[in-house]
Amino acid sequence: MSTTNMQAESSSGKSFRWIILLLAFASFMFTFMSRFSWPPLIPVVGPVFQFTAAQAGSFMTAFYFGYILTQVPAGILSDRLGPRWILAGGLVLPGAMLFLMQYMVDYNQGFWLRFAMGLGAGAVMSAASRALTEWFPANERAVAWGVLMAAPSLGLLLPNFLVPIINQSIGWQGVMQVFGIASIVIGILVACFVRTADNSVKSSGNPFGGLKVVFTTKNLMILAAMGFSLMWAEIGLATWANAYFKQLGFSAKAGGMIMVVYGIGGVLAPPSSAFLVKKLGNMRKLVFWSFLIQIPLTIIFGYLQSYTVLMVMAFLLGYVSYLVNSPLNILVTDVAGKAWAATAIGSTNFIYQFAAMISPMVIGWTIDATGSFFSTWYIIAAGSLAGLILVSMLKMEEKAI
Secondary structure, three states: OOHHHHHHHHHHHHHHHHHHHHHHHHHHHHHHHHHOOOHHHHHHHHHHHOOOHHHHHHHHHHHHHHHHHOHHHHHHHHHHHOOHHHHHHHHHHHHHHHHHHHHOOOHHHHHHHHHHHHHHHOOHHHHHHHHHHHHOOHHHHHHHHHHHOOHHHHHHHHHHHHHHHHHHHHHHHHHHHHHHHHHHHHHHHHHHHOOOOOOOOOOOOOOOHHHHHHHOOHHHHHHHHHHHHHHHHHHHHHHHHHHHHHHOOOOHHHHHHHHHHHHHHHHHHHHHHHHHHHHHOOHHHHHHHHHHHHHHHHHHHOOOOOHHHHHHHHHHHHHHHHOOHHHHHHHHHHHHOHHHHHHHHHHHHHHHHHHHHHHHHHHHHHHHHHOOOOOHHHHHHHHHHHHHHHHHHOOOOOOOO
16 A cells, blocks of 8 residues: 555544544433433323332333443443444334333333333443544543543533423423434434444454453442542432432423523533643542542532522532543543443443442432432432542542643
8 A cells, every 4th residue: 555545544534533532422412312302201100100210210220221231242242243233222112112102101111111211221331432542642542532521511401402302392202202203313324424444443352351351450440430420329219310410499491491500511521531631630630539529519519509500519419420431431441441441341340330230229219218309418428428439549640632
């Protein structure tokens, strides 16, 4: 191959990686849109089917129960086969299940449809991380991950903004139609355009070799526990905030707008985390301060009743909470190495998701038992406190800054 052709191919590859990032971002965002289409509908659909608070919260648990089951297999397959079809399937299946939820007739049917949604969505994180590891060099990985990790917050923001509007126009069944079809369309685009990088380093030999690396490496286990703590706080708040706002007397639309502002803070946090890490010189310092500040902000949030003050506090809490996401996942891939990046992300995310399963139901039980949201904010803040302790235990050399 001539030098000119090699340079053209290199230039094309550099341009194409931004398409890969865009598709990975859209994929990750839509998995969050599918899961978080439910919390804004709890005050609307719950009374229709006479769900208790625990039952309504368990729809989130059902999603995450399915979600954790495919984390590790998807990571192993992504490392061996590449991310394309795993990423596409992780969008088409949840989209189809969400579309079918408009026809549910009782709690059990809805629960298992949410479970099936989770099975598909669980493949997306590890496949997306594999794509970024393949296509982006270490010196650009912080920026790429910063963009990718803005997707969860945007995936939370958009349902809180769109669901009340769509529900008012065409009903809660229409919400599930629109979100389901959109997820399927993105999955088809991924199948058409995502490909493996030419310099890809795929895993070989024992397909479970990466699991040994993950579960015998102390730093990876600490990072997994930190992710559990973070998810406990983020998902607990995202699931029950809308219901809390309703108890305060706010309309579904007004409560949704508070969570939109929370989501805006979360969207801005990951891209800015790369800048803050450079200023601090250390990812762990950013994670430490983020967890520390989350604790009082969360507790104060639960005492506020002014709509304006809640909007301001929601933005601050969303920003500080989601600063952790990007550096946490970069640290995981740095420790695991390129060949096992997806397996490590899938395995640690598997552990994270137990918090997402447990937190909504624990909070739902306390609400049912006490009839109030008073203890909710202390339960959420406990996750941030645990994360603060864990990051202090982490000992490692950072590679991607």
